[in-house]
Amino acid sequence: MSQPTHETGSTGSAAHADGALQLNGERDSITAYYRDWAATYDEDMSAEGYAGPFITAGLAAMAVETDSSVQAIDVGCGTGLVGRLLHQRRPGVRILGVDLSQEMVDVAAKLEAYASVQGGVDLLQYAAADDAPTFPLVLCCGTLTHGHVGSDGVDALLRLTEPGGHLAVSVRHTHSAEQGYPAKIATLADAGTVAVVSELINAPYLDNGGADYWLLRRR
Numbered sequence: 001m002s003q004p005t006h007e008t009g010s011t012g013s014a015a016h017a018d019g020a021l022q023l024n025g026e027r028d029s030i031t032a033y034y035r036d037w038a039a040t041y042d043e044d045m046s047a048e049g050y051a052g053p054f055i056t057a058g059l060a061a062m063a064v065e066t067d068s069s070v071q072a073i074d075v076g077c078g079t080g081l082v083g084r085l086l087h088q089r090r091p092g093v094r095i096l097g098v099d100l101s102q103e104m105v106d107v108a109a110k111l112e113a114y115a116s117v118q119g120g121v122d123l124l125q126y127a128a129a130d131d132a133p134t135f136p137l138v139l140c141c142g143t144l145t146h147g148h149v150g151s152d153g154v155d156a157l158l159r160l161t162e163p164g165g166h167l168a169v170s171v172r173h174t175h176s177a178e179q180g181y182p183a184k185i186a187t188l189a190d191a192g193t194v195a196v197v198s199e200l201i202n203a204p205y206l207d208n209g210g211a212d213y214w215l216l217r218r219r
């Protein structure tokens with residue numbers, strides 16, 4: 001399936017958002033792309049109508065009490081757009097932000113929202129480690145998409161989610177359809193691995209395409 005792009009030759013914010021979809025899923029190219037984008041990422045994504053963080057943080061907020069102080073991990077946290085929104089609504093939640101890109105987390109580190117951030121973290125390697133930690137709340141927005149992380153991303157995120165804990169995740173809609181995400185989540189639910197608390201298919205995400213979102217409870 002071809003990746004979504006703007007119809008005419010895109011420039012500025014649109015060129016950045018479209019260019020990210022053309023990455024090849026390799027750690028070095030993703031790291032270099034976001035190193036060069038970090039300084040203008042927030043502004044560019046705002047110009048492209050980025051709704052993903054609002055929906056992902058909203059789903060995560062549904063999973064915890066207003067005065068909760070649980071430990072959360074925001075995987076592929078980037079510059080911290082999701083953490084900032086969750087922190088506004090659930091200020092007691094202690095959020096660890098991790099991302100491949102050091103330059104992106106350097107921006108997130110300046111926010112009050114994160115208890116700590118760590119760059120150079122690859123979701124798949126981090127979750128596969130024998131001593132991988134688990135969290136009562138896991139968030140991931142914008143990272144399960146073309147050229148980034150494939151359908152093994154959800155398995156990795158669920159490995160980081162403790163039993164009874166929640167995962168709030170976005171998957172770009174075209175990537176989700178290509179990788180069979182809805183069927184995969186349904187299979188996990190049938191097997192009793194997760195309960196689907198909320199599912200949104202092709203909901204608002206970016207001007208150049210929608211996303212599927214799930215709030216899952218790990219059983």
Ligand SMILES: C[S@@+](CC[C@H](N)C(=O)[O-])C[C@H]1O[C@@H](n2cnc3c(N)ncnc32)[C@H](O)[C@@H]1O
Nearest residue numbers: 034076077078081099100101122123141142143
């Ligand atoms: C589109 S940005 C989303 C950032 C942020 N979550 C947001 O919604 O604004 C995608 C992020 O995923 C990170 N990323 C890509 N592949 C990754 C991987 N395998 N492990 C961890 N982070 C990854 C990138 O470095 C980038 O910061």
